[in-house]
Amino acid sequence: xxxxxxxxxxxxxxxxxxxxxxxxxxxxxxxxxxxxxxxxxxxxxxxxxxxxxxxxxxxxxxxxxxxxxxxxxxxxxxxxxxxxxxxxxxxxxxxxxxxxxxxxxxxxxxxxxxxxxxxxxxxxxxxxxxxxxxxxxxxxxxxxxxxxxxxxxxxxxxxxxxxxxxxxxxxxxxxxxxxxxxxxxxxxxxxxxxxxxxxxxxxxxxxxxxxxxxxxxxxxxxxxxxxxxxxxxxxxxxxxxxxxxxxxxxxxxx
Amino acid sequence: xxxxxxxxxxxxxxxxxxxxxxxxxxxxxxxxxxxxxxxxxxxxxxxxxxxxxxxxxxxxxxxxxxxxxxxxxxxxxxxxxxxxxxxxxxxxxxxxxxxxxxxxxxxxxxxxxxxxxxxxxxxxxxxxxxxxxxxxxxxxxxxxxxxxxxxxxxxxxxxxxxxxxxxxxxxxxxxxxxxxxxxxxxxxxxxxxxxxxxxxxxxxxxxxxxxxxxxxxxxxxxxxxxxxxxxxxxxxxxxxxxxxxxxxxxxxxx
DNA sequence: ATATTTTGTGCGATAATCGCACATATGTTC
DNA sequence: GAACATATGTGCGATTATCGCACAAAATAT
Numbered sequence: 001x002x003x004x005x006x007x008x009x010x011x012x013x014x015x016x017x018x019x020x021x022x023x024x025x026x027x028x029x030x031x032x033x034x035x036x037x038x039x040x041x042x043x044x045x046x047x048x049x050x051x052x053x054x055x056x057x058x059x060x061x062x063x064x065x066x067x068x069x070x071x072x073x074x075x076x077x078x079x080x081x082x083x084x085x086x087x088x089x090x091x092x093x094x095x096x097x098x099x100x101x102x103x104x105x106x107x108x109x110x111x112x113x114x115x116x117x118x119x120x121x122x123x124x125x126x127x128x129x130x131x132x133x134x135x136x137x138x139x140x141x142x143x144x145x146x147x148x149x150x151x152x153x154x155x156x157x158x159x160x161x162x163x164x165x166x167x168x169x170x171x172x173x174x175x176x177x178x179x180x181x182x183x184x185x186x187x188x189x190x191x192x193x194x195x196x197x198x199x200x201x202x203x204x205x206x207x208x209x210x211x212x213x214x215x216x217x218x219x220x221x222x223x224x225x226x227x228x229x230x231x232x233x234x235x236x237x238x239x240x241x242x243x244x245x246x247x248x249x250x251x252x253x254x
Numbered sequence: 255x256x257x258x259x260x261x262x263x264x265x266x267x268x269x270x271x272x273x274x275x276x277x278x279x280x281x282x283x284x285x286x287x288x289x290x291x292x293x294x295x296x297x298x299x300x301x302x303x304x305x306x307x308x309x310x311x312x313x314x315x316x317x318x319x320x321x322x323x324x325x326x327x328x329x330x331x332x333x334x335x336x337x338x339x340x341x342x343x344x345x346x347x348x349x350x351x352x353x354x355x356x357x358x359x360x361x362x363x364x365x366x367x368x369x370x371x372x373x374x375x376x377x378x379x380x381x382x383x384x385x386x387x388x389x390x391x392x393x394x395x396x397x398x399x400x401x402x403x404x405x406x407x408x409x410x411x412x413x414x415x416x417x418x419x420x421x422x423x424x425x426x427x428x429x430x431x432x433x434x435x436x437x438x439x440x441x442x443x444x445x446x447x448x449x450x451x452x453x454x455x456x457x458x459x460x461x462x463x464x465x466x467x468x469x470x471x472x473x474x475x476x477x478x479x480x481x482x483x484x485x486x487x488x489x490x491x492x493x494x495x496x497x498x499x500x501x502x503x504x505x506x507x508x
Numbered sequence: 509a510t511a512t513t514t515t516g517t518g519c520g521a522t523a524a525t526c527g528c529a530c531a532t533a534t535g536t537t538c
Numbered sequence: 539g540a541a542c543a544t545a546t547g548t549g550c551g552a553t554t555a556t557c558g559c560a561c562a563a564a565a566t567a568t
Contacts, residue, residue, distance in 0.1 A: 006517090011307045012555070013267025013525075018311065021330050024337040034545060043527055048546080053265045057272065058365070065534090065546085069334040071363060071370045074388030076275050077331025080323045081386065083278040092378075099378045109325060111312070116325045124346075124353045132335065133387075134328030260548090266524070267556075288514060297558055302515080319515085319565085 016042065020050045021059070021073060030068040077134060086218070087119050087133070089253050090210075094121035094221065097246045101223060101239060104129050107210065108144035109219040111136070113164045115145035118219070129203065129224040140164045140180060141173060141198040143205030144220035150188035151209070151217055157181060170201045192240045193220075196227050203227070206235060208243040212254035221247055270296065274304045275313070275327060284322040331388055340472070341373050341387070343507050344464075348375035348475065351500045355477060355493060358383050361464065362398035363473040365390070367418045369399035372473070383457065383478040394418045394434060395427060395452040397459030398474035404442035405463070405471055411435060424455045446494045447474075450481050457481070460489060462497040466508035475501055 023040050024031065031039065037047040051067045054060040058072045081087045086107075094105045098121040106129075107119040117135040131137075139145025140161070149160050158181070166175040174180050187193035193207045207222040223239050230238070277294050278285065285293065291301035305321045308314040312326045335341045340361075348359045352375040360383075361373040371389040385391075393399025394415070403414050412435070420429040428434050441447035447461040461476040477493050484492070 005306050005310045008518090008555090009303050009306045009516095010310060010555095011267050011271060011303050013265050014271030014304065014307050015311060017265060017268030017271060018313075018330065021333050024333050026336050026342075029337040029339070032545075044546085045527060045548090046525080049263050049265050049525075050268065052259050052263045053268050056259045056264060057269060059272075069337050070365070071334060071372050071388070072365065073334045074331040074370075074372070075390070076272065077328040078386070078388040079275050079278050080325055080327045081388075082280050083283040083323050085283070088280075095376060095378045111324070111326065116328075118325050118328070122349060124349045132332070134325070134332040136329070262524090262549095286514075298515080299517090299558060300556080303556075 016040075016046070017050055017053070020047075020054065021069065021076075024069050030066040032066055036067070081133070086254070090221075090250060091119045091121070093246050093250055094119055097121070097221075097223075097242060098123050101242050103223045103225040103229070103239070104131070105221065105223050106131055106144075107219055107221050108142065108148075108207075110139055110145060110148040113139050113160060115139045115142040115148070117144075125226070130200075131224060137199055138164060138166075138169075140166045141169055141195075143193045143195045143198075143207040144222045146180075146184045146195065147187045147193035147207045147209060147220050148217070150184045150193070157184065169199050170197045172197050174198065192236070192243070194232060194236060196232065204229075204232065204235065206239050206243065208240065208247050210247050210254075211251050213251055218254060221250075270294075270300070271304055271307070274301075274308065275323065275330075278323050284320040286319055286321070290321070335387070340508070344475075344504060345373045345375070347500050347504055348373055351375070351475075351477075351496060352377050355496050357477045357479040357483070357493075358385070359475065359477050360385055360398075361473055361475050362396065362402075362461075364393060364399060364402040367393050367399075367414060369393045369396040369402070379480070384454075385478065391453055392418060392420075392423075394420045395423055395449075397447045397449045397452075397461040398476045400434075400438045400449065401441045401447035401461045401463060401474050402471070404438045404447070411438065423453050424451045426451050428452065446490070446497070448486060448490060450486065458483075458486065458489065460493050460497065462494065462501050464501050464508075465505050467505055472508060475504075 019040050020036065023036060033048040033051055034044055036051065037044045051060060055062050055067065059070060060067050061070050090107045094107060098105045102123055104122045106117050108115045108117045114136045117131050118133060120131050120133055137145065139149055149157060152160055161177050161180055166180060168175055174183060196204045204225050204227045205222050207220040210218045210221050212218050221243055223243065273294050274290065277290060282293065287302040287305055288298055290305065291298045305314060309316050309321065313324060314321050315324050344361045348361060352359045356377055358376045360371050362369045362371045368390045371385050372387060374385050374387055391399065393403055403411060406414055415431050415434055420434060422429055428437060450458045457478060458481045459476050459478050461474040464472045464475050466472050475497055477497065
């Protein structure tokens with residue numbers, strides 16, 4: 001929560017309501033009012049009111065006891081995609097790239113210490129990246145996140161790494177601050193990033209920066225693939241030029 | 255708004271806050287607090303509070319005057335996709351189908367008189383469907399919407415058509431109630447639906463029902479394509495079996 | 509430099525939202 | 539089927555969240 005805003009300028013009913021929506025996930029696809037109250041620390045009466053409000057507005061449905069989200073909540077996420085030129089411009093280019101290279105591609109931005117995936121074009125592969133629009137990953141475990149962090153100045157990068165509090169997600173996740181910093185700095189020098197098995201075993205990410213026509217850094221576009229698909233040097237040789245070509249085409253449109 | 259719920263059970267701050275998010279779109283990608291107040295009938299002070307709240311929570315950003323949505327709002331839509339087995343099960347099958355048939359595919363459900371697209375696997379085509387997860391179209395202009403409406407009983411279908419208040423989107427949109435009912439009823443009989451240029455000129459949709467293993471109607475899966483790609487009879491011949499095959503595979507998983 | 513428009517903010521008022529307690533309904537156990 | 543436990547519905551009074559206003563300050567337009 002941004003500490004700058006005065007509490008009297010904040011609408012707590014909205015904050016709680018959004019927290020209710022976010023409380024539903026694959027471990028709790030449906031909840032009773034009592035379960036929700038326990039999960040997000042609301043009174044049962046308050047939980048009931050938020051659930052009834054969301055149901056009344058069409059964002060949830062109920063059988064009288066359990067509540068679950070409806071597809072209408074996707075409308076909220078779509079407010080972002082329909083209000084922003086970026087996803088609408090980038091998505092077709094990523095789909096074309098996915099078709100040319102045969103691997104899943106995506107576009108991510110950095111939000112604090114998290115990499116947020118805004119666009120995805122998934123290839124039909126057995127190994128699924130699990131990345132879809134809206135996905136957020138710890139930036140230090142994401143090639144895109146690291147590449148984008150590489151553009152921070154030295155002090156800001158140190159702070160970013162500290163704030164990330166790196167911990168292992170796989171047996172080879174880099175958690176040592178100095179090693180992480182070195183690997184991130186190397187990405188900036190070479191103009192692209194590559195990581196393997198940092199968030200999920202067997203998954204490789206290759207990223208290049210995406211800039212607009214004024215040369216402002218917009219985010220990163222990436223390929224996500226199985227490490228078994230080809231060696232990392234073959235992957236770099238094949239995919240970095242293709243990513244750069246897509247980035248150049250997009251730079252003219254943005 | 256559902257009329258069943260008592261006003262005292264509703265949280266108006268949440269309703270207004272969600273309305274604020276939905277106010278941003280491609281015609282208003284960013285707004286000042288005064289513009290928002292005019293757009294959704296809030297006082298300027300209230301508009302300011304909602305914008306500051308959403309900014310504080312990370313869903314919006316500001317340059318001090320204008321406000322715009324951030325990718326974080328996609329998180330809200332993701333609560334639906336991560337809390338529901340349906341999209342996670344259906345999406346990979348649609349991607350495989352898109353790759354096999356070379357056209358965009360999608361999964362839609364009916365919400366009232368609207369068709370809501372929950373999953374999409376878009377092919378790399380010049381003619382883009384513009385359909386993405388969360389898209390809502392008037393059901394009567396959508397092949398999926400019509401096919402799903404065809405399972406309503408006779409009286410409910412009449413009511414559905416009346417509530418839809420059909421109006422022309424293209425030069426050939428069916429708006430006559432009797433004609434629409436006849437075309438919808440035909441879809442049920444033949445077990446699939448096909449329409450052309452009902453919402454957008456030059457776009458053909460072919461849909462089949464999707465059922466779960468208990469034979470409950472879940473929604474419809476569809477191909478969307480350019481009418482110029484092939485004749486409608488060739489499209490039916492090629493695509494209906496492929497859609498039915500995917501529906502059958504999914505029926506075993508759902 | 510001036511006029512106009514927009515925004516920031518403190519304030520008192522109102523009503524939205526709160527949590528509680530009790531009645532009712534539902535589910536579980538014997 | 540009865541007893542018990544758990545969950546839900548609801549009315550209520552209390553609290554405070556949210557309201558809109560008015561004025562000052564800042565930004566923008568001329």
